[in-house]
Amino acid sequence: xxxxxxxxxxxxxxxxxxxxxxxxxxxxxxxxxxxxxxxxxxxxxxxxxxxxxxxxxxxxxxxxxxxxxxxxxxxxxxxxxxxxxxxxxxxxxxxxxxxxxxxxxxxxxxxxx
Amino acid sequence: xxxxxxxxxxxxxxxxxxxxxxxxxxxxxxxxxxxxxxxxxxxxxxxxxxxxxxxxxxxxxxxxxxxxxxxxxxxxxxxxxxxxxxxxxxxxxxxxxxxxxxxxxxxxxxx
Numbered sequence: 001x002x003x004x005x006x007x008x009x010x011x012x013x014x015x016x017x018x019x020x021x022x023x024x025x026x027x028x029x030x031x032x033x034x035x036x037x038x039x040x041x042x043x044x045x046x047x048x049x050x051x052x053x054x055x056x057x058x059x060x061x062x063x064x065x066x067x068x069x070x071x072x073x074x075x076x077x078x079x080x081x082x083x084x085x086x087x088x089x090x091x092x093x094x095x096x097x098x099x100x101x102x103x104x105x106x107x108x109x110x111x112x113x
Numbered sequence: 114x115x116x117x118x119x120x121x122x123x124x125x126x127x128x129x130x131x132x133x134x135x136x137x138x139x140x141x142x143x144x145x146x147x148x149x150x151x152x153x154x155x156x157x158x159x160x161x162x163x164x165x166x167x168x169x170x171x172x173x174x175x176x177x178x179x180x181x182x183x184x185x186x187x188x189x190x191x192x193x194x195x196x197x198x199x200x201x202x203x204x205x206x207x208x209x210x211x212x213x214x215x216x217x218x219x220x221x222x223x224x
Contacts, residue, residue: 002156033211042117042202042214056210090157092212101147102204102212104157 002026004093006105013112018079021108023091025072030095031055032074033102034066037088049074078110086112115139117205119215126193127223133189134218136203140184145206148177148188151217152199160188162206193222 003026013019025032031050035043045058049068063079072093078085088109092102118137126132138146145164149157161170166181174191190197200219204212 002158004156035212035214040216042119042204042216043212045211045213048211058211101159101162103159104149106154106156 002103002105004091004103004105006089006091006108008108009106010109011111013081013110015081015083015112017081018077019081019110021076021078021089021091021110023074023076023093023105025074025091025093026103027072028095029072029093029103031093032068032072033092033094034074034076035090035092036060037090037107038084039087043090046076081112083112086110115205115207115213117203117213117215119201119203119218121218122216123219123221125221125223128193128195130193130222131189131191132193132220133187134201134220136186136188136215138184138186138203138205138213138215140182143181143184144208146179146186147204147206147212148186149202149204150199151202157202160201188218190220193220195222195224198222 005024033048034046037043047057048055052068065077068074088107090107092104094100148160151157163179168179176189200217202217204214
């Protein structure tokens with residue numbers, strides 16, 4: 001077990017809706033990253049938060065946004081859902097920003113119809 | 114754009130066989146490479162963090178080597194068991210800011 005949890009496990013939404021995915025990191029892990037894994041691909045980096053500030057962003061549009069809270073939980077919000085947003089969303093936490101293992105949650109499977 | 118590749122895409126071996134697969138990554142400005150083992154419906158599990166050229170790390174029957182000058186890493190599994198069946202991901206560590214993952218190698222070990 002990695003100590004990182006995500007909710008919900010599965011989610012079905014309709015195109016145009018908004019969704020919030022949640023992640024709970026290990027205590028003391030100040031950095032959280034979010035990834036999108038589409039079928040047949042490796043996880044793609046969405047963004048990273050360090051001490052509640054965005055610390056880097058991948059090639060994803062602004063309708064993907066995030067929040068990190070002092071209690072080591074975080075959220076990924078996606079507005080105006082598109083069919084291509086259907087994927088597995090993973091969060092990963094680590095203690096800091098240096099070379100360090102990232103501890104992954106089991107993911108949330110989002111289906112957009 | 115950083116590109117990380119893995120081969121083969123999938124692999125079927127018999128129980129007891131040894132196997133290996135490859136991760137290729139940009140050789141310039143290398144920082145670190147991570148290997149993960151990912152079973153279906155579970156969280157990816159960290160196997161190794163590799164930082165130095167020539168690094169060789171081992172965990173039980175699984176080992177990994179690193180060549181930063183030519184930009185590749187090998188993962189070896191000795192005497193494969195059915196419980197080794199999983200997707201093996203490598204991730205190029207972009208100076209701690211984010212990981213760039215390869216597409217993974219899906220290993221199936223047949224009893």
